[in-house]
Amino acid sequence: MDIIASYGTVLILIAAAVGFFMAYGIGANDVANAMGTSVGSKALTIKQAIFIAMIFEFAGAYLAGGEVTSTIRKGIIDAAPFADIPELMVLGMISSLFAAGAWLLMASFLGWPVSTTHSIIGAIIGFALVAVGTEAIQWDKVGGIVGSWIITPAISGFIAYLIFMSAQKLIFNTDAPLKNAKRYVPLYMGLAGFIMALVTIKKGLKHVGIDLGSAEGYALSVGVAIVVAVIGKIAISRLNIDPKADKQMQFNNVEKVFAVLMVLTACCMAFAHGSNDVANAIGPLAAVVNIVENNGEIAKKAAIAWWILPLGGFGIVAGLAILGKKVIKTIGEGITHLTPSRGFAAELAAASTVVIASGTGMPISTTQTLVGAVLGVGMARGIGALNMGVIRNIVVSWVITLPVGAALAIVIFYVLRTAFGV
Numbered sequence: 001m002d003i004i005a006s007y008g009t010v011l012i013l014i015a016a017a018v019g020f021f022m023a024y025g026i027g028a029n030d031v032a033n034a035m036g037t038s039v040g041s042k043a044l045t046i047k048q049a050i051f052i053a054m055i056f057e058f059a060g061a062y063l064a065g066g067e068v069t070s071t072i073r074k075g076i077i078d079a080a081p082f083a084d085i086p087e088l089m090v091l092g093m094i095s096s097l098f099a100a101g102a103w104l105l106m107a108s109f110l111g112w113p114v115s116t117t118h119s120i121i122g123a124i125i126g127f128a129l130v131a132v133g134t135e136a137i138q139w140d141k142v143g144g145i146v147g148s149w150i151i152t153p154a155i156s157g158f159i160a161y162l163i164f165m166s167a168q169k170l171i172f173n174t175d176a177p178l179k180n181a182k183r184y185v186p187l188y189m190g191l192a193g194f195i196m197a198l199v200t201i202k203k204g205l206k207h208v209g210i211d212l213g214s215a216e217g218y219a220l221s222v223g224v225a226i227v228v229a230v231i232g233k234i235a236i237s238r239l240n241i242d243p244k245a246d247k248q249m250q251f252n253n254v255e256k257v258f259a260v261l262m263v264l265t266a267c268c269m270a271f272a273h274g275s276n277d278v279a280n281a282i283g284p285l286a287a288v289v290n291i292v293e294n295n296g297e298i299a300k301k302a303a304i305a306w307w308i309l310p311l312g313g314f315g316i317v318a319g320l321a322i323l324g325k326k327v328i329k330t331i332g333e334g335i336t337h338l339t340p341s342r343g344f345a346a347e348l349a350a351a352s353t354v355v356i357a358s359g360t361g362m363p364i365s366t367t368q369t370l371v372g373a374v375l376g377v378g379m380a381r382g383i384g385a386l387n388m389g390v391i392r393n394i395v396v397s398w399v400i401t402l403p404v405g406a407a408l409a410i411v412i413f414y415v416l417r418t419a420f421g422v
Helices: 002-040 046-064 066-075 086-110 116-131 139-172 177-208 214-237 247-277 279-293 308-323 325-334 340-359 366-380 388-420
Strands: none
Touching: 002 046, 002 086, 002 116, 002 247, 002 279, 002 308, 002 325, 002 340, 002 366, 046 247, 046 308, 046 325, 086 116, 086 279, 086 308, 086 325, 086 388, 116 139, 116 279, 116 366, 116 388, 139 177, 139 247, 139 340, 139 366, 177 214, 177 247, 177 340, 214 247, 247 340, 247 366, 279 308, 325 366, 325 388, 340 366, 366 388
16 A cells, blocks of 8 residues: 555556556557458558558447456456555566566567567466465356457458358359459448447447447448448449450459458458457556555446547557558568458458457457458458468467566566566
8 A cells, every 4th residue: 555655646657657658569560460361452552551551440439349358357457465565566567567568579570470458468377376366366267268268359350251252153253253342342341340330339339328229220331331331332333444355454453442441441350459459558557546546445347438449549650650560561462472352251251250250349450360360351362372380380379478468567566566576
């Protein structure tokens, strides 16, 4: 208690700094792979991807990020053992942010798309184990999360496979691919619009005082999907494409149509990522601020301070702009060759999976979801279309992320305890 009373402002400033550091790591690694399919397929430039990320990451975090923030802050560890030693909770959350951010930066330099969710959960488990012991860990929750890391890549891969194969059957493997693209692509655009609208309406509007029932929410989402599909049909009809071109030229022109569609799915993926993974940075930071402002009381529910979300959002954008290119290259080019149609299938499948999981409050790994979707697209073209060496390196980096995050957090936790004399 004395530590919080004496150093409260200092602790908040340190937490804000490492929270920004963690958000920077998320931007360098996680947002990079979220936008990697768009950039890798040449549908977007890196500058355009950053601009889209700025807008939709903020929107996703504000409108739909609350559920996962709660899980990170209260679901992984039990606050009860820390009731009489809140200063250890504060130092532990700071340690976790620093450890996870450091690992993300190292991985980003190497071009490894690791999971921010793995990193922060591993770090939180690490400090809690040495601070109060195994009783602080909600092992059933951790088990469910670990299970989701296996299930969600499989789900997103399956969805991506279905989307890609449907595009092949309805468009690419027909005698008139260009004509069929103009017919069916607006439907894909409507599907993407429906997914993004549904999560916004069902989870987001309650944060601004609007609570719609399920029937109204679905009806409004369908309306948004129809509007998006109509806008897409108008935009595609204005593309200057020669319908008499040979089949290869038609294929190329169809990819141009999907490039237009990729802009929408990039927005959808950025929104989905914001709703899920911004909490990895702002959740522990919010916990520190709440404990300090309540003089050591660990509140069950507390509002996030107004400055935390902009801090996290700015950190994410900075990380993407400065250090995101290596991971973008791994996701967009390293696993399998992506075209706009393939990238669209992967990105829409990943976005669908992330927003569904985010609605349940399960902090899934966006990285594993997207890599699973890219693998699903690659598998649709046969095992030979996959770069197994890159996939092996990615899997190894996933396996070591949890223990590395835990080990770093333990070391930093002991350093902070010594520094503050706890």
